[in-house]
Structures are given as C-alpha cells and as structure tokens.
Amino acid sequence: MTKIIFVCLGNICRSPMAEFIMKDLISKANLNNKFIISSAGTSGYHDGEDMHYKTKALLSNKNIITKPFYSKKLNLKMCKENDLIIVMDNNNYNEVVKKFPNFKHKIQKITSYALELGYDEVPDPWYSNNFNETYDILSHACVSLLNTFYKKLLFK
Numbered sequence: 001m002t003k004i005i006f007v008c009l010g011n012i013c014r015s016p017m018a019e020f021i022m023k024d025l026i027s028k029a030n031l032n033n034k035f036i037i038s039s040a041g042t043s044g045y046h047d048g049e050d051m052h053y054k055t056k057a058l059l060s061n062k063n064i065i066t067k068p069f070y071s072k073k074l075n076l077k078m079c080k081e082n083d084l085i086i087v088m089d090n091n092n093y094n095e096v097v098k099k100f101p102n103f104k105h106k107i108q109k110i111t112s113y114a115l116e117l118g119y120d121e122v123p124d125p126w127y128s129n130n131f132n133e134t135y136d137i138l139s140h141a142c143v144s145l146l147n148t149f150y151k152k153l154l155f156k
C-alpha cells in the first residue's frame with residue numbers, strides 16, 4: 001500500500017484538486033487496493049470547509065468525483081502515516097520542512113513529476129483565478145506520479 005498526501009496552503013484549491021484527480025486515475029486503473037490518497041493544508045485557514053466552488057465545478061465538469069472532502073491542516077500524524085508528502089510550491093515545501101523536519105525525506109514538489117511543462121511551482125488559483133492552468137499541470141503530474149509508483153509496485 002502506498003499512501004500519498006497532497007499539500008498546499010489552504011487545502012481548498014490545489015491539493016484537493018490533486019487528491020481527486022489522483023483518486024480518479026487510481027480508480028480507473030483498478031488500483032484502489034494499492035493506494036490511499038488524501039490532502040491537507042499548511043495553514044488551517046479553511047478547516048472543516050468544502051473545497052473551493054471553482055475547483056469543485058471544474059472537477060465535476062470532468063466527471064471526477066469530489067466527495068468526501070473537508071479542508072484540514074497538516075499534522076504530525078499525517079506526516080507519519082503517509083509515504084509521500086507532495087507539495088505544490090516552494091512555500092509549502094519550506095513550511096512542511098520547518099514544522100516536520102524529521103519527514104524531509106518524504107517531501108517532494110509535484111512539479112518534479114511534470115518537468116517538461118516547465119513550471120517550478122503550481123500557480124495558486126486563489127490568486128491567479130486560473131483553475132484550468134492548475135488542472136492541466138496537476139492532471140499531467142498525477143499521471144506521471146501514478147506511473148512512477150505503479151512501476152515500483154510491479155518490480156517490488
């Protein structure tokens with residue numbers, strides 16, 4: 001079982017989008033018994049809330065389920081339980097390393113799975129309002145992430 005948590009600042013735009021794109025890919029590949037996918041934010045600003053309505057609308061338009069979900073702040077237990085902590089930008093990376101230094105080896109930036117797109121960070125649609133750009137990066141990177149870990153499962 002591979003456990004992956006996606007992390008952004010607010011846990012209402014980027015990391016929930018990545019969570020449900022990844023769950024959709026895993027379900028279509030019949031790999032539900034191999035992965036556990038979740039998401040969290042570094043801030044807790046939106047604890048208990050649903051994802052941003054534009055993230056939800058975009059995913060629904062692509063026939064990707066968006067439930068169950070509520071926004072939550074990243075904590076120590078989540079860092080311990082997951083094999084990989086996949087962050088969206090350099091601020092997320094620095095925040096998680098600062099708060100949970102023992103788990104630095106688990107933290108990766110999602111853009112490292114989509115190098116050919118040329119992004120160093122996933123732009124935050126909370127500020128850019130460009131949810132489509134975020135979706136394009138995340139859907140590309142999630143396919144690459146799943147390929148990477150599926151191959152690891154095959155050759156284990």
Ligand code: 4NP
Nearest residue numbers: 008009010011012013014126
């Ligand atoms: P996210 O976007 O980190 O992709 O969920 C944000 C959502 C909310 C805020 C910042 C970023 N905020 O400041 O409330």
